[in-house]
Amino acid sequence: ATTEIYTLSLHDALPISLVAWMVPWQRLPVTCMLVLPVACDGLIALLRQAQGGSISGYSPLAMLPVVWVGLTQRRRAVVTISTCTALLLALPIFLIGGGMYPSNGWRGVVLWTIVSLVLGGAANRVIASQRAQALLARERARELDYLVEAQTAIATSRLDLNALMSAVAGRALPLTGGDGAVIEVPDGEDMVYAAVSGIADPFQGVRMPAH
Numbered sequence: 656a657t658t659e660i661y662t663l664s665l666h667d668a669l670p671i672s673l674v675a676w677m678v679p680w681q682r683l684p685v686t687c688m689l690v691l692p693v694a695c696d697g698l699i700a701l702l703r704q705a706q707g708g709s710i711s712g713y714s715p716l717a718m719l720p721v722v723w724v725g726l727t728q729r730r731r732a733v734v735t736i737s738t739c740t741a742l743l744l745a746l747p748i749f750l751i752g753g754g755m756y757p758s759n760g761w762r763g764v765v766l767w768t769i770v771s772l773v774l775g776g777a778a779n780r781v782i783a784s785q786r787a788q789a790l791l792a793r794e795r796a797r798e799l800d801y802l803v804e805a806q807t808a809i810a811t812s813r814l815d816l817n818a819l820m821s822a823v824a825g826r827a828l829p830l831t832g833g834d835g836a837v838i839e840v841p842d843g844e845d846m847v848y849a850a851v852s853g854i855a856d857p858f859q860g861v862r863m864p865a866h
Contacts, residue, residue, distance in 0.1 A: 688728060692720030692736050696743045708747065708755025714767060717743055721771040725778030733775035741768040801829040820850035828853050841865060 696717060703711045717740045724736040744764040747756040805826035809819060820838045827836035835853035839846040845862040848855070 686732070689724070689732055689735060692724050693739055695720045696736075696739050700743050700747070703747070704755075708751075709757065709760045709763070710755075714744065714763070717767065718771060718774055721775040722778050725775035726782050728779075730776065730779055733772070733779050737768060737771040737775055740771045744768075798830065801826065805830060817849065821852075824850040824852040839863070 699713055699716050702716075703709070703713045705711075706713065721733070721736050721740060724732050741764060744760070744767055748758065748760050748764070752758065805823070808822040808826055820840075824836045824838050827833065833853065835855035836851065837848050837855045837858070838850040840849040841847075842862070844865055846865050848858050848861045848863075851859045
């Protein structure tokens, strides 16, 4: 029976590997990716059963799916896979027991569950921090690109004040993230909207009292 279970676990590993390779995970909801680590927990359960139960030494392998989920998914998924880890270790004690899964193994269940939560949560926090830093770096690079474009537009514009102001107003939106931009110039007692962009386009040439 032990050999049969061990063979079954090896046979299950092949289709799971094929599924992991063939399925277009990018097109599926992120939660669907939990199928793989849960399936790995099932294989670990079979290996433990085939190799003597709690003394098999396969229990630490349950941390690998937890780390993977922590690195690739959200905190809720970490809690889900940690729950699966707890069930992986607890159900054999509850359902089978005996010499393979003695009752003193509950202490290990609690310990490994805590370890999985801590390990998965730590991996998740590290990746979340790296993603935030990468997003900030992309935003800063985009702002720098906009600044260079604005400088280039100003430097290459004709020696025409109106063209220069139009170039500055046009580049102000991506630099500031605003919806509209206006450049005013004094004309007698009024301020004139000499250059506009964005939602301010209809107000080109509008005169406002200077005081």
